[in-house]
Amino acid sequence: MVATLTQAAPGAAAAVRLPRRRVLPCLPTLWPSMLAPRLRPRPGPFPFAWPDARRYYFARNAAFTAVRVLGLERHEVLVPAYHHGVEVEALEAAGAEPRFVRVDGRMQLDLEHLEASIGPRTRALYVIHYAGFPQPMEEILAMGHRYGLSVLEDSALALLSRDGEVPLGSRGDIGIFCLYKTLPVPNGGVLVMNRPLDAPDPARGAPLGSTLSHAAGSFLAHVALRWGPGGAAVRESIRRTGRALRFATGLRTLSTGTTHFDAAAADVGMSRLTEVILDNLDYDQIVEVRRRNWSLLYSRLREVAPPVHHELPAGVCPLFYPLVCEDKEWAAARLLARGVETVDFWRDGHPACPRGAFPEVDALRRGVLELPLHQDLSPDDMEYLASAVEEILS
Template structure:
């Protein structure tokens, strides 16, 4: 058990879903509800996770041993491990106090060995990539646009994911999937990337996981209650299969179970069929509108909160947030209290690479310690958001 797993084991499970769960309103089989997203890029492939997509982008662009990959100092492990898988050296660059890339620091960090640069749209707020795009073109460096926090959206009329040579996304953060990520590009054909499928057992695992999670949070109504008997039967059968044929039972990538580990065996795999079906048939208009509405609900309720400030004080048109990020002045006790109350809360970049300290980038260290994230996804109920807001106010104020 790693440090992250040991840390999370101390707390009860959140009683409100931290990420989307399947509901009767999730799907729409009409195409008029498609929205501008990373899938608007000319080329795209469905893979197992966002970290697998980063690994494939690095591999496809020729990153190899001895190369350097520039990565934001404000990061999670799944952004670093793909570079190490390619035996490249991660080099960390600073972010600004507004959680934007520090172009001057990136310029200073570039060497003849710099092969690729990863830039991240934190929490769904899209970066201005015009400067870094020009710099990469001048230096012959591959630009990877990390859209793990920003599946949907536009800035200055340009779709998310359309600026980088490659773009990656995490479907699981925006859709009620068991697995799933996107590798996309507007300029690089991706048809030479070979992906393998899964056994029938894994597709079944994906399907039942999606259903079980929905039922555990009280979604799907009477239909979900009726499925409980089927789920119990599935668990008996699955236990028998694992006992008799353990070598044939795939447990799934760690990304699907909330971990940050990197497994090379999952890099060249495609999204499971149930997860792919949801991504391609979800009501995207509902996702966009609900996330923006929920974010603004938090913003209005928490303005002026003593001891905490929204990281972003407005939500620009065209942005579709992943979460609601809140900067908390004295974070230690509130974080512990909210976790113990089973409030869905986490901190992106909570475990930075040991190379990142106050000297390298004080802003990233500050964000890592002080920025809490709360869900604003489309499957939240109004009373659930009200309860989260109440707990935040009582705990922090």
Template sequence: MPVPRPKIPIAPVLSRASFSLARGGRPASVLDAGQVRKVTSGRVAIAMALRQMGVGTGDEVLVPAYHSPSMVPPVLWCGATPIFYRIGADASVDLDDVAAKTGPATRALMVTHYFGFPQDLAAIRAFCDARGLQLLEDCAHCFFGTHQGRPVGSWGDYAIASSMKFFPVYEGGCLVSARHRLDAVKLRPSGPGFEAKAALATLENSFSHGRLPILDAMLRLPLRLKDAAWTTLKSRRAAASGAAAALAPASSDSGFEFEPRWIDRRSAWFSRAVMACASTGRIAALRRRHYLALAEAARGLPGCRPLFPVLPEGVVPWQCPLVFDDPEGVFERLQAAGVPLVRFAQVRWPGVDGATCVNSAMLARRVLALPCHQELREDELAWIAGQLRAALHVQASAA
């Protein structure tokens, strides 16, 4: 009898274990880097950081060629022009190319810590200081961790983070600054509809992956009634106004859109409460353990290697990125099996291609990232590792 395919969450989902204590204490995070404002997404935080930097019309912002397309619209919203710089084959910043592309109109350098692994921040900070550039530290993949004994996020003039990549919440991001005060950044609530959406979507995502079964059974009927009532309400609002405004930003549903109306909006109370109560020690310890387990499962497999073969002390990964010789064949097999995957930067800003940066195009094509978050169960992690081995052995046999 075939083993049923598990429905594995690609991102953390709420469970009873989310709040259990873990040994090792509280890990450092971007929240320790400086003043913090908790907003609805990382891309909104990028726009707010650029605004705080004074970036405007006629300015240029250096953006990595290896990027999510959601990173670019905040630059355009400020009236600035994105200039794309190259990265190395290991996703490190190519400072020689950054220097070549720095001109009189360059105001800021955006640096991304891919998959949770910090860049060489001391060298990048010195580069920016020598040229009068402001540094925007993109910690969307790197909420927790340290570099040379300092929390991630503390090297930039400003830093941004995406809390929903690390905590079991539906929405959330952070604007942080170690060098500038954020007293002038005043956040306002987004209303009861947004608050309800943030809480209920978090719970429903948890229920859909088999977590919190008792609460799921208790709320099943009320949630069905809620769905029916909300469908009716949306249809009425759409009929009256021609369109129904979304209760939450597109980023919460993995969309790439940038919606300026969410700027200066506070993250939902439910999300902030989960972040305050969740065991951060557990998050860091399990993500590291799961990363090492997946990297070990990939060791020695044909046509596969970890992008980051060593997990340094202080690094808390977002995903486990693996580099494949034949990514398409593996992707098709893993996707058909139901393994959740991330192909970061597979879609990039129009015009950013191999001519812009050969390594960006290579990594976007060849890297498949497996989940290593703290809410994976041991049997789910073992199943993912088994599917990876099976997919690569089938491919090797076919070759």
């Protein structure tokens, strides 16, 4: 699908004023009640309750380990041309050789191209569930079975999401999850083994300074969300001080959300603080709120900007609402001016994936901006967000 959201004439966006609001952060936020240690925590949903899982600092560490565990070194792995880039770096760093497969404008893997790309050196199929929406696992697993290939299910963008009743990431040989995109945790990536395999536990603990710094950032985002413009000002000034301190002391943190794989951090595990927060979350409610918010945005925006997905299938836990724009930098700046934080989704892929070879992927990379719909946001927030989008497009 090609972008059709057009840029308004200069000055038009300023014509209608929305009420002055607090900041809507792009990620869910942390607040102190989530830090209470639980003596008898309830078992979480998949993948948390799964016995054969390893808990890392990043999901990229899980992708790296998966190559080793499945013996994919010096073998070809078929990877969707629409990818973040860091997961491909992790596969390469572990010794696998990625080869890219077409994804269409609706973020669906092209199964015909996938099958046609299987060659004598292919050993695995790498599947990515985009924004919480499932890829056709039945067909992909059958293809893997027919050709004797492993299937890696990258659910970094699909934690808590299901295809009907079946959790995404539970059917491939290996499932990969990123926690901090969906939940207010400072770090966390999970490797799930869905058949008998033996991945090592992470050798090192999460660095405390990095964990606390991310947790503090998330708490400040909460302050900005709940305390209006005053909260946003507090957040900004503390952030500025933090940056200055880091610069002055030369303190380096192990940052989440970065775009490159660092093999030196491949054996770092999830923090204890993440575990504590996981015990305090209401997962059913998180899924319910995200689904409600997606539906609210869809009902307001489907006429204004063509959506990527036209329905919300049963079980899906949407990660964000993909707004397809002609000029996403322009749209992001105008939404930020209205207090809405967005994410420029996957503008650049891995350099080994040739630009121009997959035109629909290039269009998605140019066009998709993530609109937040996470569990901290209310129906009023969704109304506000939809109005802000309508306003900048008017």
